[in-house]
Amino acid sequence: MEHPTREFLDKNYLKSDLQKQCREFGINNIWTNKSQLIEMILEKLQLEPEDKQPHPTDSSTTPPPSSIPDQQDTYASHEDNAESENLDFMHIANEIKIIKSKLATKDMEVDLLNTEVKTTYHTIEQLQQCVTELEQRHCDNEGDQCNDTCLLGDTNLRSISRSDHRSCWVRTIPCANMDLLRCWVREKLRKFPSECIIYCCYANIIEEHSSATMLDNLGSLISDLKEKNKTMNVYVCQVVPYCKKKEIQEKIRAFNDHLATWSETNGLSVIDSVPTFTFGTGELDDLCFDKGTDSNSSWLNR
Numbered sequence: 001m002e003h004p005t006r007e008f009l010d011k012n013y014l015k016s017d018l019q020k021q022c023r024e025f026g027i028n029n030i031w032t033n034k035s036q037l038i039e040m041i042l043e044k045l046q047l048e049p050e051d052k053q054p055h056p057t058d059s060s061t062t063p064p065p066s067s068i069p070d071q072q073d074t075y076a077s078h079e080d081n082a083e084s085e086n087l088d089f090m091h092i093a094n095e096i097k098i099i100k101s102k103l104a105t106k107d108m109e110v111d112l113l114n115t116e117v118k119t120t121y122h123t124i125e126q127l128q129q130c131v132t133e134l135e136q137r138h139c140d141n142e143g144d145q146c147n148d149t150c151l152l153g154d155t156n157l158r159s160i161s162r163s164d165h166r167s168c169w170v171r172t173i174p175c176a177n178m179d180l181l182r183c184w185v186r187e188k189l190r191k192f193p194s195e196c197i198i199y200c201c202y203a204n205i206i207e208e209h210s211s212a213t214m215l216d217n218l219g220s221l222i223s224d225l226k227e228k229n230k231t232m233n234v235y236v237c238q239v240v241p242y243c244k245k246k247e248i249q250e251k252i253r254a255f256n257d258h259l260a261t262w263s264e265t266n267g268l269s270v271i272d273s274v275p276t277f278t279f280g281t282g283e284l285d286d287l288c289f290d291k292g293t294d295s296n297s298s299w300l301n302r
Contacts, residue, residue: 004045006038006042009038009041009042010034010035010038011118011121014124014128014175015033015034015037015128015132015174016174016175016176016180018034018037018038018041019037019180019183020177020179020180021041022037022040022041023179023180023183025040025041025044027040027041027044028183028187029187030183031183031184031187031188033132128174131155131174148168148193148194148195149168149169149193149194149195149196149197150168150169150170150171150191150193150195150196150197151168151169151170151171151196151197151199152171152181152185152196152197152198152199152200153171153172153173153176153181153198153199153200153237154172154173154174154175154176154199154200154202154203155172155173155174155175155176156199156202156240157170157172157199169191169193171184175203176200176203177200177201177203177204177207177217178200178201178204178214178217178218178220178221179217181198181200181221182217182220182221182224185221185224185225185228186224189228192228192229192232193229193232194229194231194232194233195232195233195234195235196225196232196233196234196235197235197236197237197271198218198221198222198234198235198236198237199236199237199239199273200218201214201218201239201255202239202252204217205239205248205251205252205255206248208251211254211255211258211259212258214255215258215259215262218236219266222234222268233269234268234269235268235269235270235271236259236263236268236269236270236271237270237271237273238256238259238260238270238271238272238273239252239255239256239273240252240273241253
């Protein structure tokens with residue numbers, strides 16, 4: 001990232017993008033508002049040294065030209081090519097007129113798109129602010145948190161409810177990937193549940209991360225949870241296929257296959273997510289967890 005302005009960062013980056021950039025810069029305190037994230041990024045960029053500019057070559061060391069063309073010969077050459085150059089110039093001038101006309105049309109289209117983008121960004125910022133306020137109230141309200149089960153993941157979990165009255169609290173982080181979940185566990189997890197159910201990797205799959213990298217990060221996340229409570233039972237949910245896009249379905253199924261093999265090797269329990277009980281967008285409802293074929297399998301609503 002070069003040296004952007006405060007206005008550029010505010011208009012063109014979501015809070016989650018700024019959090020990820022802070023992590024890349026080694027900034028740990030990312031659980032704050034957007035304006036403070038921008039301040040930390042700008043401060044970090046100002047501390048970095050500017051690239052050294054190349055020094056101009058000393059004119060005294062520049063070797064003289066090997067020969068100077070004869071002025072009379074040059075004039076004769078220009079005289080012979082004058083007509084051809086004039087034709088080329090006229091052709092280029094016509095091309096420039098055509099390009100300017102096309103650019104004028106495109107400029108109008110760009111203005112309309114910019115208006116739509118600004119409106120969309122404004123809507124996103126309002127929604128993001130609402131989510132942040134709701135999450136802050138949820139985190140501050142200790143009465144809603146318990147020491148039994150924590151359901152941890154991205155905002156695809158926002159429709160989960162405690163329909164069976166089981167002692168469970170849900171923690172969702174917008175646009176979360178494994179890195180942000182690990183940051184939250186290390187810096188914000190103050191309760192130590194006896195069980196933790198993880199539903200994540202959807203954002204990583206969309207960003208086309210490799211399954212091996214995602215599973216390595218998943219292993220690190222589980223290690224972080226175990227450091228909080230060594231007796232904690234950790235379960236991982238399969239990612240529900242996004243029903244409207246075949247390409248994403250195939251990527252998710254491939255990841256789920258790798259997850260099944262990896263979990264069996266590492267002795268980890270995997271929860272089957274039934275696509276029938278989702279909203280068709282990758283978002284889960286509170287009936288999405290099935291017992292599966294193993295009598296020892298864990299599931300949420302039973």
